[in-house]
Each structure stands twice: as structure tokens, then as C-alpha cells.
Amino acid sequence: MGIIDYFIKKKQPSSASVAKERLQIVVAHERNHRNQPDYLPLMQQEIIEVIRKYIEIDQDQVSVQLDDNDDCSVLELNVTLPDR
Template sequence: MGLFDFLKVKKNTANIAKDRLRIIIAQERSAFGGPDYLPLLRRELLEVIRKYVNVDVDAVKVDLVKEGDHDMLDISVSLPDRASAA
């Protein structure tokens, strides 16, 4: 034991790593503008819609819109014309 070892603060590296990871995840979520489940939700909606209508991959758009204190899910689906669907 060294002379100044009592001055060193022992850090729990696991807690430091966990805190850093939380910060990184929070920054990524804010950078993308929405929760991480939106891409999965978009793919699943596209699969369900394709059971009934032949739509393009870009036909389904899912966004998270903030209005005051509330978050709203905005889902937009571009359906093909009836002439091209037949």
C-alpha cells in the first residue's frame, strides 16, 4: 500500500460504463427524433398492409410528433391508384 493510496477514490467501472451507455443511447434517440421502436413498427405495418394492397416500401411513413406535453404517432400510407392496383 502506497503512501497516498487512501486518497484515491475507487471507481466502479461497471457503473461508469453503464452511465456512459445511457448517455449515448439518449443522444442517439434525440438525434434520430424518435424512439427506437419506430423502424420495427413501420416494417410490421408495411407487412400487414401488403396482405391487402400491393404498396411500395416507401408507402408507409411513421413519425413521432410532439404537441405540447403529448407525443403523437403520425402514420401515413400512400395507397396506389385504383387503375394501377387492378
């Protein structure tokens, strides 16, 4: 089988298709942030600063998400705390 595998070339994804996938991810990420209020990034920074007064965390350990329902908005805050 080794010799046959040598002659059968597996298709590598083209650089255009890889670039297209990456662009789709970037566009989806930007659309998600476009719907968020302007104050959300600043609020996230301030929340991180308050948490850091009590425990050392990295910025990537905190996620803030705003979900809009029909009649209310829900602010979701997830913090991954380090083990003691």
C-alpha cells in the same frame, strides 16, 4: 449575344460547396431520426407488412412520423395507396 456568352464563364458551384450542402442534408436527416424512439423503424416494418396483406404497396409509399408535443405524442402514418 452568343459570342459574348462564350467568353463569360458562368460560375459552377465548387465541389466543396456541393459536398457541404449534401453533408448538411445528411446531418439534418440523422438529427431527425435521433429524436425518434428505437422501436419506430420496427413498428413501421410491421405496419407495412399488415397493409401488404390487403394491398400491394412499396416501402417508400409509407411514412411514419412521431411528433412530441408538451403533454402527448402523436404518431402520424401516411400511406399512398395505388389507384384501382
